[in-house]
Amino acid sequence: MNFKGVCSNNLLDLQDSNGSGGKSYDLQGPNGRYQRCKLPVFIRRSRFKLPLNLEKPIIMIGPGTGVAPFRGFIEHRIEQFKKLQKKEKMGKLYLFCGSRNEDDLIYADEWKQYKETLGDKFEIAVAFSRDVKNGGKKVYVQDLLLEREKLIGQLIVEEGCHVYVCGDAKGMSKGVSKTLIDILSIHEGGDLKKGDKLFRGLRTGGKYHEDVW
Numbered sequence: 100m101n102f103k104g105v106c107s108n109n110l111l112d113l114q115d116s117n118g119s120g121g122k123s124y125d126l127q128g129p130n131g132r133y134q135r136c137k138l139p140v141f142i143r144r145s146r147f148k149l150p151l152n153l154e155k156p157i158i159m160i161g162p163g164t165g166v167a168p169f170r171g172f173i174e175h176r177i178e179q180f181k182k183l184q185k186k187e188k189m190g191k192l193y194l195f196c197g198s199r200n201e202d203d204l205i206y207a208d209e210w211k212q213y214k215e216t217l218g219d220k221f222e223i224a225v226a227f228s229r230d231v232k233n234g235g236k237k238v239y240v241q242d243l244l245l246e247r248e249k250l251i252g253q254l255i256v257e258e259g260c261h262v263y264v265c266g267d268a269k270g271m272s273k274g275v276s277k278t279l280i281d282i283l284s285i286h287e288g289g290d291l292k293k294g295d296k297l298f299r300g301l302r303t304g305g306k307y308h309e310d311v312w
Contacts, residue, residue: 147263147310153179156190156260158251160275162197162226162240163205165266168310169194170206172263173213173221180217190260192221195240199229240271241278251279252286256297261306268311 149157149172159169173192180189198204210223224247226238244251254260264275276298284294301307 145310147265147308149175150261153183153189156193156254156258158193158195158254158260158262159265160195160240160244160263161265162228162271163266165264165271166194166196166205168265169196169263170209173217177213177216180220186220189220190258191219192217193254194221194223195226195243196223197226197228197238197240200227201225201230201232203229239274241274244275244278244282248282248285251282255279255283255301255306256286259306261308262301263308263310265310266312272309272311 147168153176157172159166159172161167161169173194176189176192180186183189194210196204201207204225213221214223224243226240226243228237228239230236230238255262262279264272266272279301280291280294280298282294283297284291287293287297298307
């Protein structure tokens with residue numbers, strides 16, 4: 100199934116239709132700064148990429164639309180997984196995502212398909228922030244991480260996993276960072292300074308990746 104991007108399709112619609120009924124846009128901009136159909140665009144080199152080492156486990160954290168890149172990550176790993184002779188050597192993929200309720204979960208069918216293909220190499224945990232079935236209790240991705248604090252600490256400290264965070268920069272990403280520091284502190288016997296040092300080492304070591312806005 101092909102998914103069309105919003106930006107790419109808007110650019111496609113900007114093509115000169117030569118009277119064929121295509122869409123037109125006013126691109127003059129403030130004070131005419133966008134005259135002559137100029138569209139301000141910038142290209143940034145992405146560092147949000149999978150590690151080359153297939154044996155390293157991966158933790159992906161993305162509530163709401165933040166899961167979008169992780170869908171691509173997992174599909175890429177599936178193609179690599181199919182070609183592996185020793186499939187047990189591929190690192191496990193952990194996805195912590197969130198939505199308001201079960202009906203609001205993005206790519207729900209795809210997650211099931213990925214699980215069928217990867218088996219125990221893929222694990223997904225979903226936080227529902229508005230699920231009436233849960234008695235109205237708000238659950239966020241940070242809560243899911245804390246519930247698995249022993250596993251998360253082991254993956255980061257002992258197995259050298261990569262952590263990816265995508266989505267809201269104001270609340271979610273800050274909450275995730277704080278929770279990971281707490282988890283690493285627990286792993287270090289409750290020493291907050293050691294937990295903070297481990298987290299900073301995760302960042303500087305190129306194993307903590309953020310795509311937040």
